[in-house]
Amino acid sequence: MTQLKPILTHLDSIPSTPGKFKPDKSSPYNLYRLRFHPTLFPRFTLWSFFFIFFIVLLIFFSSPTNPTAGNSRRSLKNSLSPSPALGPNWERRVRASARPRSKTGFTVLVTGAAGFVGTHVSLGLKRRGDGVLGLDNFNQYYDVGLKKARQGLLERSGIMVVEGDINDAVLLRKLFDAVAFTHVMHMAAQAGVRYAMQNPGSYVHSNIAGFVSLLEACKTANPQPSIVWASSSSVYGLNSKVPFSENDRTDQPASLYAATKKAGEEIAHTYNHIYGLSITGLRFFTVYGPWGRPDMAYFFFTKDILRGKEIKIFETSDHGSVARDFTYVDDVVKGCLAALDTAKKSTGSGGKKKGAAQLRIYNLGNTKPMPVGRLVSILEKLLKVKAKKKVIQMPRNGDVPFTHANITLAHTELGYKPTTDLEMGLKKFVKWYVSYYGSKKKKSSW
Numbered sequence: 001m002t003q004l005k006p007i008l009t010h011l012d013s014i015p016s017t018p019g020k021f022k023p024d025k026s027s028p029y030n031l032y033r034l035r036f037h038p039t040l041f042p043r044f045t046l047w048s049f050f051f052i053f054f055i056v057l058l059i060f061f062s063s064p065t066n067p068t069a070g071n072s073r074r075s076l077k078n079s080l081s082p083s084p085a086l087g088p089n090w091e092r093r094v095r096a097s098a099r100p101r102s103k104t105g106f107t108v109l110v111t112g113a114a115g116f117v118g119t120h121v122s123l124g125l126k127r128r129g130d131g132v133l134g135l136d137n138f139n140q141y142y143d144v145g146l147k148k149a150r151q152g153l154l155e156r157s158g159i160m161v162v163e164g165d166i167n168d169a170v171l172l173r174k175l176f177d178a179v180a181f182t183h184v185m186h187m188a189a190q191a192g193v194r195y196a197m198q199n200p201g202s203y204v205h206s207n208i209a210g211f212v213s214l215l216e217a218c219k220t221a222n223p224q225p226s227i228v229w230a231s232s233s234s235v236y237g238l239n240s241k242v243p244f245s246e247n248d249r250t251d252q253p254a255s256l257y258a259a260t261k262k263a264g265e266e267i268a269h270t271y272n273h274i275y276g277l278s279i280t281g282l283r284f285f286t287v288y289g290p291w292g293r294p295d296m297a298y299f300f301f302t303k304d305i306l307r308g309k310e311i312k313i314f315e316t317s318d319h320g321s322v323a324r325d326f327t328y329v330d331d332v333v334k335g336c337l338a339a340l341d342t343a344k345k346s347t348g349s350g351g352k353k354k355g356a357a358q359l360r361i362y363n364l365g366n367t368k369p370m371p372v373g374r375l376v377s378i379l380e381k382l383l384k385v386k387a388k389k390k391v392i393q394m395p396r397n398g399d400v401p402f403t404h405a406n407i408t409l410a411h412t413e414l415g416y417k418p419t420t421d422l423e424m425g426l427k428k429f430v431k432w433y434v435s436y437y438g439s440k441k442k443k444s445s446w
């Protein structure tokens, strides 16, 4: 310490403009300076170097437990030096995928494209000649292998799926810079009613923060796209007025999942109001079908029945049956495309509203609620296996006892008319299930 003091005092006297310093030969500290510089200064610099190096290592190699932090680091990396995946070749592929077949076709960004409904909607759009670019974060909520298989299906139809998160603002900007999307079909979400109790943060991350991030990109884009997005029948929560109509109360959500979807509807209102974005929300009613979600009851009941594993059938506290307005995926896709076709243009540009814009919400259900017990007996018949059933009281985990859609509004304004009943829809699902998991003997991790 006594040795360092003279050096530090000497540093205090260095003028701020380098090169103008004249050593004071008369200073009694000159002797110390000459004697200690050669040994102490390199040691000091060496330790500083190691310290800085350690900090840099820590920043670059620490695992991103917070997904948003991970994204922001990736975003930073992207903005500093675009990875080869975001280079000119990547941009060419992005543009080619999004190019419609005809001049009147739409140019659609589908978020959650490797998800269940996202895949079907993407294929439906491509089939009729629209240009489709997919975006999906391939998260591990359920079997990523299934998502990759859906991606393969899309790629064979000429649809590219960019791997990325809707929270990644830099990536979204790159996509909107590369392509003038006319529409965004926003299907990306953290789905599942009961899982919200295990991982509440993922619902906030995808369904709230992610939605805002996407709307920010849409409002800034020039031209602003029209947006159609997936809300949920779960917003009706504890509403007991049946069938559920769009103007019924939705302020009593029974799960955090439902609350984040309801929040999405309010956020949509705000972006419509401030920026003139044209936004249509679709309340899906328990959508099922081929390439479905392994976390949903019809899917894991099929798996468990085939394996001889017990399945739990929920009932209400007064021993009534729990029922859902199960809706077949092809019917929902028709509703999604009709919503896109009837969507008016957004009115804003450069982040500024120019006039009132369209804001809509529709139920896309089947109007025929079925008890879960009935779903199981249809599966038993199709699989030719008797299920090991255990009837238990519905746990308090966010579930609601029944759903039932009034689809008058969607019918009148979108021409929506579901045509697939539960027997036919499950038959198609089981056929796919057996061909995917049965004959191919795919390993499943779900």
Ligand SMILES: O=C(O)[C@H]1O[C@H](OP(=O)(O)OP(=O)(O)OC[C@H]2O[C@@H](n3ccc(=O)[nH]c3=O)[C@H](O)[C@@H]2O)[C@H](O)[C@@H](O)[C@@H]1O
Residues within 6 Å of the ligand: 191, 192, 193, 231, 232, 233, 234, 235, 284, 285, 286, 287, 295, 296, 297, 298, 312, 313, 314, 322, 323, 324, 372, 394, 399, 401
């Ligand atoms: O349309 C909707 O609003 C929602 O539909 C489904 O949610 P849910 O209807 O709860 O679908 P499942 O998890 O497949 O459950 C179907 C029925 O089976 C019942 N169930 C579930 C699990 C189980 O072990 N036993 C059982 O009887 C549930 O109570 C429910 O009545 C989706 O998972 C949500 O993402 C979607 O938003």
